[in-house]
Amino acid sequence: MRIIVPIRQILDPRGFTVSRRHERIFVNREEYIINPNDKNALEVALRIKDTGGAEVIAVAVGKPRVDDALREAMALGADAAYLLTDEALAQTDAAGAAKALAKAIEKIGDFDLIITGQETLDTGDAQLGPWLAEYFGIAQVTNVREATVSDGALRAKRDWGTGYAEVEAAPPVLLTVAPGANKPRYPHGGRIMAAYREWEVTTWGAEALGLDAADLEPLTEGRGRTFPPERTLGERLTGSPQDVAADLVQQLRLQHVIK
Amino acid sequence: MDLDYLQMLMGEEEVVVEEEGEGYRNIWVVAERVGDELAPVTLEMLNQAQQLASTLGAYVMAVLVGGDETLAQELIYHGADKVFLFDDPALKDYALEPYIKALGDLFAEKMPEIVLCGATDVGGELAPRLARRLDAVALTNCTGLTLDASQRTLVCTMPVYDGEYSEVVAFSPEVHPQIVTVQPGVFGLPYRDEYRSAEVETVAVDLDGAQPRVKVLNVVAEAEREPVPLPKARIIVSAGRGMGDAEGFALVEQLAAALSGEVAGSRGAVDEGWIDEEKQVGMGGATVRPDLYIACGISGAIQHYFGIQDAKFVVAINRDENAPIFKVADVGIVADAKEVIPAIIEALEA
Ligand SMILES: Cc1cc2nc3c(=O)[nH]c(=O)nc-3n(C[C@H](O)[C@H](O)[C@H](O)COP(=O)(O)OP(=O)(O)OC[C@H]3O[C@@H](n4cnc5c(N)ncnc54)[C@H](O)[C@@H]3O)c2cc1C
């Protein structure tokens, strides 16, 4: 069983504050972490490895610094890691990153499962998983909480609507794991040393993946940022319990806090 | 009186969509059903699509997979200029592969300029796959949509870092179709006009090779669902010592259920034994960042506030008008929580 886990590195939100008043982001500490949801994805893969055995391979697209995230993934239990980076790949957008991952997964070959996070915190995109499933023309299960493999069949428990469902599919399957689906493990002491000192991260550039500049041309362009309105605290509601309740519910609906 | 005459009196004529034309055209809304009804986000998208369409000089086309004529008419009443209806019984229940085949084939033929899907479980699965199938790209979970009229491109507002701020992103002009998913509850509902009339075209799809690949073994409804961990919860109703007794605490649970939210508590509530320690919010407990936090009978000690400072909207109910919790609440209610909470539950159900 070979499981591919795409991992994204993001700017640690604990290192910056967002000022609504100044409509600016103040970065106090520029540190990078694995997208928290991707740790949930890796955890699902590692649990399958723990129970039935599997080769878990982490892959990431980005700048050279993403090497760190991949070593952390290996310390956590991944068996191998691939970093897709060069000047073009470091600059590309979600569509370009998706193409690079697809080519790399093709090149690694023979996979049974691809397990991604549902979404990344820094873009909230939530599209790379299904995009890859379409690329490979394989089954997908989104919003996964737990997954197991037995007798060659994948079984997963997934959030669906206001409840959840249990589903089954034959590999190859792509899973996207729900944020907070599990409690990711801590890296294993012995593996930390090895991951940073001994093990290799294989690096591939665009050319090795058979991609040219046109393939990686961004399909979207940033037009800036917007910030939520500043908070106005302290409004008091008065009247009978019924009046107050009606007032409150109306406010919550108007502000889209509830539906 | 014949119907045409009646329509003339009503000042409404049937919308007739001109199908001829070159290149990528019109704004398409992928309708979504919940049970026997249209999902609210579908109607909201029709509203938004009509506004975009008037700027672009385009029509609003709706596509309904697996619905019926009645729902198709509802789409027209809410703003669709034409509806494409896949009425194959095999498409009644959602399954990814057949739905993608139906939509993919239709869009490959019709060449939409813009496609709107709901940012829902279903829309979130369909949009990225459609994007790949049609060699385009999707922008997802949008809370704002405007047009760059000079380039005919959509400019989308997408919240990032859990809504701390939003990135504004435009499609490059060469991307077709421009596919977006739209967050529910952001755009208003359109006016329902029963006198609107337009064409419903029934379409068929060849489902050969598009059988569902995922087998659903069983579906568990909401009641049995496992609780969402507090740091991820969107709505939290939290009890403090001020709820008085287990009966008072039960009111907090009822309010949480009415809002489909999670129950939590202050240290006061944990000390009273009404709730487990793992549900404690604050310095010694969970740090939460919900869209809505309702503090019931909580004084608002600094150690408690520590855990809720990233909450987007805080409501405080406390009998003491000088309770510190009011300093950090967006809305404060000075009252007996035991009287107000039942009234809120009633107002929610109204
Ligand atoms: C190191 C440390 C860590 C701590 N960590 C935490 C933590 O993680 N979380 C936490 O919550 N606390 C924590 N505390 C405790 C904190 O300081 C407070 O003691 C605690 O939050 C008080 O809980 P409370 O607001 O429920 O109770 P109280 O302070 O007793 O407040 C009850 C409130 O209810 C109101 N009230 C009474 N009856 C009614 C009624 N009928 N209707 C409406 N309102 C009513 C009262 O006016 C009062 O304001 C910590 C303390 C320390 C020292």
Ligand SMILES: Nc1ncnc2c1ncn2[C@@H]1O[C@H](COP(=O)(O)O)[C@@H](O)[C@H]1O
């Ligand atoms: N640059 C990247 N490199 C590797 N994996 C990624 C990258 N971006 C996104 N992913 C994966 O795709 C998932 C969904 O990301 P997104 O579609 O960007 O929200 C993430 O949780 C990751 O598993």
